Amino acid sequence: MEWYLPPIWAGVIGTAVAMYVVLDGFDLGIGILFPFTRSEGERDQMMRSIAPFWDGNETWLVLGGAGLFVAFPRAYAVVMPAFYLPVIVMLLALVFRGIAFEFRTVSRSKKWWNVAFTIGSTLAGFAQGLILGGLIQGIPVRNGGYAGGSFHWATPFALLCGLALVAGYGLLGATWLAMKTEGPVAERARGQSKLFLLAVLAFMAAVSLWTPLMEERIAARWFSAPNFYFLWPVPLVTAMVAYAAWRWIGQRREVPPFLAAIALFLLGYLGLVISNFPYLVPPSLTVWDTAAAPASQIFMLLGTLLLLPIILGYVTFIYWLFRGKVREGESYH
């Protein structure tokens, strides 16, 4: 039992992070697409499409952070100091985009809150990409604590991952708008979906080539027998989903492109998990090295099994309640 607890918890946190990336991804994407609008009315409509959901979406980030603290306190204690600057920049960016929702509505001049929303959303996504890239590169650890400097994460690879995540959130945002809005906003979003899809594919290819070249353990994971025989469908399915997404966007389908964008995200995520499991803090700390006491993991797991289905129930209810398209000229409140 004790051996199984850490992988189970890795699964729970992995799910929370995946939920976060997909759900907050599309509403961060709205912020990334904000500068390409023509009028305040269009921006109102875009914001209206995510307003009832964003707060709940962002809560998955808290669950990811708190979950890491609960289940893997030693990983939490290494990762957070290692990414001190990107984490705090991400948090401050989220502060500004979060308050922009309400402040923009009550303010006389919306201009500066539009800027705060755009920069906050983009910077948050970029910082998350930096953290992801930095994690894949590995973190120096000594005596169970972080042993690097404040800028250890700052490499070209992390930069690439930052841009990749911004592009990915842009894709989620654009396909969301094509599904949830009407009029010129939806029309423009279709064009943007195609551009962001191409960008995402380019970034995915770059990361997929770069990681095995950079890290021998990742190359060994993918290209040694017998793993190779099990793993080759991952890139193949990715390519098929990407092709389908391109077709669906071209056919002006509404829901399928958004689902395809989510599938692309999950496949990319799966690829990273395959590359790194069981390391939580590559290249030295595994899920077993960093796990909390079994008593703590069990106590929290019981609560999670009880409460997570309830949460998923009412989150689904909210998405159902605010179903349908946001029309042109529909504003915030």
Next chain:
Amino acid sequence: MDFDPVPLGRLQFAFTIIFHIIFPSFTIGLSAYIATLGAIWLRTGNDRYEQLMRFWTKIFAVSFGMGVVSGIVLSYQFGTNWSRFSVATGNVLGPLLGYEVLSAFFLEATFLGVLLFGFSRVPPWLYVLSAVVVAIGTAISAFWILSANSWMQTPTGFELKDGIAYPTDWIAIIFNPSFPYRFAHMLNAAYLTTGFVVLAVGARYLIAGRHIEEGCTMLRMAIGLTAILAPLQLVIGDQHGLNTLLHQPIKIAAMEAHWDGSKPADFHIFAWPDEHAGVNHFEISIPKAGSLILTHHMNGLFPGLNSVPASERPPVKIVFFSFRIMLAIGFFMIAAALLGAFLWWRGSLFETRWYLRVMAQCWWLGFVAVIAGWVVTESGRQPWIVYNMMRTADATSPVPGATIAGTLALFVLAYGVVFWFGIYYINRLIAQGPHGPAVEETGHFLRSSISAARDAGREALQKR
């Protein structure tokens, strides 16, 4: 330049957490108020309650947003600033915070969507139910956070191996000795804080001669609430103090600037504690009142600061003065609430303009009292981060002082902007009043004359 990371880390955390506590203090109470207004509306069908509910919901939206974003920051700062603390206490505190997220945070965040955007989409009962769910969510959130904080003050239910805490009894951890007192004290403080904000807004409308009906309703509800809760807070606070004396006597000694434990303690109305000499200067005191309060006996003894070496004492001045600020505000609140109740009973509440004038300025009282109270309890715990288990100086992250200083400057700048605009917008929503449009029309003169005319019309209709 070399910065010492320990005081900087503490300063940064103190700044972000003080900023954060402002909003829960308000939204815990306000969500309960909104739910109450909704329930009355459903029962009576009176439109005024619906209008008031919708009006306060707009203000709630602005404050809740600030509370959420500043709260997310904290859940990551345990790791960024206190990584060694996270390792030592993760087994115990992690689940408490995890339960907060799962049982409260999702609930609040999700049903907030209904509260803000669902009015025309759901039946009234479901709308009001959502308000109730948000209110309950905020209280559950407070439950877990206060439990975690109280465990750091009075840790129980664990065993220590190699400096790491392992849980042995979850009930003892959650319901640790100081938790019931601290939870009751904080929850009551949140309701009081909101009560005084509502009181101030009601008084402001009556003075301005606008929204008279709504203003009267706010005043009655706020005075009814605070006249009970303000005196109750004195009782809870007294019990909390006795509990602290039992578990953290040196914190009490610092709160009272009580140096010599071999004599009964005076209560110092004012003093200037001298931490080097171990005495007070410029004392203005009530003889033996300190002993009377804390031991309920004139000649009762309790430990003084001199009973431990200076390295084991909290910063006396901060604790002593913060406690006095909280106390002064607490007594003022009791007096103001009881006077309001008296005037209401006499039937002259709405005409006593000097009282309304004073109360209209008192919206900030609860916030300052809450912050002062938290400074007392958190500074009073020093030099420990987990009482008698881990020292604050051993709890920090391996992050250079300069990095912490840089991000502290960023936090001050960012939160300064957010806070200033938040206050400004909330004030404007209040100025627009319960009939105000969601988005203001252009032209200040036009707007005020239109709303004044509308108010006059309503008054005339209601008098008829």
